[in-house]
Amino acid sequence: MGHDETFNTQGPESLDDVRSADGGTDRSVEDSHVSESVSEPILEMTPRERAMDIFKSRKFNGESLRMGQVLRRVRETLGLEIADVSRKSLLRQDFLMWIERMEIGQIPKGYLTPYLRAYCVELGLPDSEVIAQYTLECGAVSEVRHSAPVPKIGDIAPPKPKWPLMVATAAVMTLFAGVAIGVTQIVKPAPELAPAPAIVAVNGARHSLFEDASEAERPLPTNLQLELVAVRQGWLEIRGADGTIFRSRVMAAGENYFPRLDAGWTVSAKDGGAFQWRVGDVVIGPLGPEGAAVFSVSVDQKLAEAAEMAAPTVAANGAGKATR
Template identity: 25%
Template sequence: MADEEAPEQGELAITRTGDRLRLAREAVGLSLADVATRTRITQRHLEAIEKSEFSGLPGRTYVTGFARAYARAVDLPEAEIGAAIRRELEEDAYGSRPLYEAYEPTDPARLPTARLAWTLVIVALLLGSAYGIWRFLSVEPDEALIAAQNQAADNSEAPATAPGTAPAPKAAAPGQAVPADAPVVLTGLSEVWIGFDDATGKTENWRTLDAGETYEVPAAYVQQFTLRTSIPQALKVTVGGRDIGAVGPADTLVKNISLKPADLVARADGAGAAQTIPPVATKR
């Protein structure tokens, strides 16, 4: 008779959700340390759940979360385990405890999912790429790039003409022929960015001129490159000492400006002719 009642007493002994979790853990051959590794919940909290000693655990919301994570680790239905834990908490009048208390680990259910993490990474990469493209297409390049280009140019070209180091060449009169090798000098009226483009339109060199700084364009640049700038009104261009006037409308990106002396003089003469009003013949 006693033998027949033993299983029944054993079944009655397993009345708490913690016992069910422990038996499921032992059935799959896991230790508490294994479950702690899988769930990232401290081993002492898992042990308290198995013993249904909820008073030693954080707030009720976290107790339910821990139990659900434990259930997932041992292949038990987490929703059912969560509901059972909530019932036991109500039976133990555990609801009077504060809803928030500090604890060591984070409930795994509250960690960002892998999909969300990858989405954030992709969005960050797209924003970074968009910023890079915008910088590449900007009129003025990055200051560090300008400095590197200027350094390379200074190492391979004749140094820029410093103000006052040599007498200014005698300016050619309008309409007067200018030698093909006449010096082409760029002067910054205020800080201005300039670039030199090759035949394909690719900018090979950049530099910034400060106010009053002059730069004599190397002969090789005169023949092979064209000028571009984003602030035409801040740049003075002279050829053989003659000021050719503005190279474009104010605050406008201009490019493909030929640096050959003859072309610059023709540009200056054309601008002057466009502003000349022919005399009106008088009657006698």
């Protein structure tokens, strides 16, 4: 009996020890689950968030992008192909590729703005901001400024007949013509004598009879050797008057380029201070401000400035050769 009582008194204590041990094990498992849930990685950005980040920063993998490159990177980030955007926007695939390459010379004149707006709708981007920056970078601001706005469906009204206004205008014009003919028959002005040509004194070869011609009527000196020289490594793009790209790459220090003169060409660069205008050994000036991007700088305008700056040097060299 004494042995049985000893066994019964120790049984509950051992069971309590087991339960306490099990409870401790359960708590440790729950704690491990909590620690695992806390250590889970934060979710990555969605494709739409990454696309908007590229659009707002104008950068991809640390590289600055032009607006055409931004459109391409946004499209690729959203997982869209050119064919997908073409099918939804009803735009030709080659037009979309030219927009991304900023080769606007291939796009029909007057259609750049509506094409950009349709492309922005498919990508979910603000069209006004895209159009303003895009046209600024590719030199098509004048096309956008003069393009007629597309009326909304609610603003389109049926055309009104214009024949009453045309009839009234024709009657007024006929009346004025009759009055003018009658006046000319009654009052005939005396014939005007042409003024005699004035005698201009010419002092040798140093003066000219045509010295009074305005600067605007004088042709640009297309024989001037105007060139762009890279003083350090930098990206340069040269376009023709129709938007054709003749050069778009990074130029090394000391590399030069002779643009076509009097042809409406423009120059853009990411760093205006990385390039200089020169005529032979004469430095005309930098392409733009130091460290600032420049877009659509006129070659012909710089040619006129270069002609004025280079003329004294050329004249001095010619005089020196003549005195030898």
